[in-house]
Amino acid sequence: MSCLIGQDVKRAAALIRDGGVVAFATETVYGLGAHAFDPSAVARVFEVKGRPRFDPLIVHVASTNEARRLATDFPRAARQLAEAFWPGPITLILPKTDNIPDLVTAGLSTVALRVPAHPLARQLLVEAGVPIAAPSANPFGEVSPTTAEHVRLQLGDRIDYILDGGPCNVGLESTVVHVANEPPTLLRPGGVTQEEIERIIGSLRLPHADDAGDDRPQTSPGMLSRHYAPHTPLQILNNISEITFSTMVGVMALQPFAGMERFTSVEVLSQSGNLAEAASQFYAALRRLDSQGLQQIVATPFPETGLGRALNDRLQRAARRA
Ligand code: AMP
Ligand code: MG
Secondary structure (H helix, E strand, O other), rough: OOEEEOOHHHHHHHHOOOOEEEEOOOOOOOEEEEEEEOHHHHHHHHHHHOOOOOOOOOEEEHHHHHHHOOOOOOOHHHHHHHHHHHOOOOEEEEEOOOOOOHHOOOOOOEOOOEEEHHHHHHHHHHHHHOOOEEEEEEOOEOOOOHHHHHHHHHHHOOOOOEEEEOOOOOOOOOOEOOOOOOOOOOEEEEOOOOHHHHHHHHOOOOOOEEEEEEEEOOOOOOOOOOEEEEOOOOOOOOHHOOOOOOOEEEEEOOOOOOOOOHHEEEEEEOOOOHHHHHHHHHHHHHHHHHHOOOOOEOOOOOOOOOHHHHHHHHHHHHHHHH
């Protein structure tokens, strides 16, 4: 019996080529990958995750050239963003070629493409020689995995292998930008910030800014309001002093704050308030809080700038009740 977790890229690649389902490290979160051109392998990904079939997957490729081969058009904004941020935590939505199965894109005429930066993910893509469709490697709606052990705990009995690349250093999902139409639309904030993107291509359209647009892309189908959620009720509080301490309450905060010793459990994401460090710690901290039998988790919002926007997005979805 070979191990479920390891660093055997050749084995992971062979499993992918044979229609297996393999979790693998990326710089954002761990992905649950399958051969993107093999509809039955992709179907297993949906099944293992309990992911609804209307929620399309991101197709991971080894290079921008490969991404171009999967899109019927690669407009200027796509070229600029690929040049600036690939390999890296940004996903581009482009018109798809026919060889991508409908299951991957949930029947949409567009495909989500990304070139990941993590060295093991890159080796896997090169060795497999095929594009890999992969959502995050967690049961649908739950907290995303940022270590191989997180994946094992949540999906270990249902998948073929976990390619262990250590803890994810970005720690939040990729930014999703729809570049098939003008102006490009930010569908999901993530590892590359809105500010960084706008420095390259100018103003992005934000999905909720106006709903009047006709053929404008809707919010990503997968951006369901409740997502990334712990089992313990999570509440966002602007002012932590509003809390009464009659119950077992845990807290997650960007930085240390006065009175934090009154909480049963405390997760400070960055001593210095660094948002990149906070992002890399976010999901693991949420998991630790969720595993302690607390009655409530409270969290303070992040500054609405840079990676703080993506952190607030995940926090709001995690806090929403079903
Ligand atoms: P996940 O795989 O969990 O990181 O989620 C991938 C995200 O990309 C989801 O929010 C999807 O809805 C979104 N996505 C994937 N393909 C498309 C597409 N063709 N158009 C719009 N959004 C997409
Ligand atoms: Mg996900």
